[in-house]
Every structure is written in C-alpha cells, then in structure tokens.
Amino acid sequence: MTVPHSEQELLDRAKAIAGLKLAELAQSLKLNVPPDLKRDKGWVGTLIERALGADAGSKPEQDFPHLGIELKTIPINGEGYPLETTFVSLAPLIRNSGIDWRHSHLRAKLSKVLWIPVQGERSIPLGERYIGSPILWQPDPLQEAQLQRDWEELMDYIVLGKVGQIHAGIGEVLQLRPKGANRRARTKAVDERGRIIDALPLGFYLRKNFTARILQNFLQNR
Template sequence: MKPEPQSEQELLDRAWQIAGVSFADLAAEAAIPVPNDLSRDKGWVGQLLEWHLGASAGSKPEQDFAKLGIELKSIPISYSAKPLETTFVCVAPLTGIHGLTWEQSHVRHKLSRVLWMPVEGEREIPLAQRRVGSPLLWSPSAQEEAMLKADWEELMEFIVLGKVGQITARHGEVLQLRPKAANGKVKTEAYGSNGKPIRTLPRGFYLRTQFTARILASYYA
C-alpha cells in the first residue's frame, strides 16, 4: 500500500493520477488478483482504491483518511454518469442512543468531507476493463446537510421508540436505513416498542442514488 497522503492536495493528486486507468492495470501494480465479478467480492473496488490512495482506516469506524478528516467513497456509475446503486455510509447504532444528536453522529462525521471516486459500473463491461473516473472532493452544503439531518432524526426516532422493524426503504428523502448483514442469520441487539431487548438484523445508513446523482451532476455539469 502507498504511504498515507499528508495533505488534501496530495490525496487529490493521487486520485487524478489513477483517473482513466483500468482496474486490471491498478490491480497489477498492487499485486491484487482481479475477481471474475463482484458477487463475492463486494469490497474489492474500495480496497483497490484504498491501496493506491494510501487509506489507513481499513474497517475501523473512523474516516478512511483520519488525519485529513476525509472519507473515501467509490461510486459505480452508468454510461450516462448516473449512480447505479445506493452508497453505504455507516452501520446504524441500535442501542445506547439516548441523547445522541446529529452533530455527534457517525453519519455526519463520515459525510463531512468525502472523496468521491466514480468507477465504471455497467455489468457488460468486464471488471478488469472498467476504469476509474474523475475524482470529486465534496462537503455537504447547508441545504444538503439540513436534508441529511432531517432524515437521520426521523430514522433515529423510530429506533429510539423501538420501531426499527417498521422502517422501510421508503423512509427518508436522501438517507435511508436498510438491513446490513452478510446473511439473514446475523443478528444484533435492539429494543422493541415495549422497551425490552430484541434480536434483529444490523442496519446501515445509505445515501439514495438521487442524492449522489445531484452531487455528481452539480460538479461535472
């Protein structure tokens, strides 16, 4: 892995250096084998980018570039530069959340400064031939943060009231809460509406594609 970048500009320079380069070439330099597809290797693209950019956090709950306060997010896009899937932000806390505010939340922390790395995501393009797009360093505007905060507060209210099971993918205008587990057997603790502990699927916060599409469109227009 490349050493950690020491400044925002150094990180951005590295991101521009790999723009337009294929996964095959990036993987060869990193000595990382290219899987046939991503069905069993969902985190492969992110790991490849982390290697080239010098991200140090790994699976820790901090930002990928903790010293710089920057989170790395790869985003698969279509031929028309539209996001092809929602963007995972972080795991949602289901216990110990009384008194937690938006300002203290992992979601706000993770999204305060993001290096977006668009990558070709159309399925008919063989994985090895897909290329990295132009990087975008982003922080939410006041309006974007207000929308994120409103959704976060609505979703967290469900959790606090023991109604996590009532949350669907339709809740939230820009931020949604969905099960986040390798399989249905993985369970974590939460609270039911009677205040007693229950076992449920872990949940994760995701950004809707309409939201990330607006971010990309405003930059690339």
C-alpha cells in the same frame, strides 16, 4: 502505499489513477482481478483504498482520519448516473440516548467525502472498467439539512423501539436497510417497551438521487 500527508497529496493521487482501467491499477499494486464481484463485492473499494493509502481499515472512522476525509467509490453507468445506493455507516440500535445530529457518526463520515466514480455496468468486464475523476465534496447547507431531517426521522424510529416498522421507503435522501453478511445476521435493538431484542443490523445508505446530484454538480462546475 504510504498514507497521504495532506488533502492536496490525496487529491493528486486520486487524479493520477483517473483514466486507468481497474486491471491496470491492480497490476501496479500486484493484485489479482476477480472474474466478477459476486464473491468479492468490496474488491473495487479495497483496490482504490490501497492505491490512495487509506489507513482506517475496518475501524468506525473516516478512511483518512488525519485529514477528516471519507473515501467512497461509486459505480456509475454510461450517463454518469449511480448504479446503486451508497453505504455510509451502521445505525446505532442500542446505547443511542442523547445522540444528536451534530455529534452523530453519520455526520462525521459525510463531513468531507472523496468520491471516486468507477464504471459499473455489468456488460463491461471488471478489469476493463475505467476509474473516473475524483470529486472532493462537502455537503452544502441544503444537503446537510436534508440529511439531518432524514437522520432524525429514522433515529426516532430506533429510539422509540419501532425498528420493525422501518422500511427502505422512509427518508428523502437517506434510508435504512439491513446490513449484514446474510439474512441470519443479528444484533441487539430495543422494542417499544424498552426491552432488548434481536434484530437485523441496519445501515444508513445514501439514495441514488442524492449522489447523482453530487456527480452532476461536479460536471457542471468543471
């Protein structure tokens, strides 16, 4: 699939796949459907990316950098509530002096997001799960303030060398959690004395209560 040339073209593509089963979309792209997501956790996201023509790949930028849009698939239950938190980006554990919210990677990623809800209940076979209507979202002033407040609190822990004190309970709408291939994954961080240490890679995740409000607001305003 070629890269969409405009926001409207991207939205039209997303609307065109809404209502399809994952197996139907996979078949149109000549892709196989795995039996489940245990060994293919990112399969749904990759499928949607390919269908919409995302070109960022694994680069640390938005999925559609020329449009300034990030793509996020979000698994939901029968009531339309998110089933899991949403990974946004890795946290900068070193070389982070002077970074502010306005110029942060996280803010850039969340400046405009195309959400694609997908049925995520495990009782439904993977290929039989339906793709929902797309939601093109930008944070309103209240949402941005919430994100900024949590980001600044969490970054204070990192900059002050308190990585070991970070836990998933910190933050109202945002949280930091380990983000690695496994518990043995390591990266560099700084301790309270400014020394370089080995630490778990940490990722910023949006809490389910935050993404649930995005979905609810969309349904209410349709």
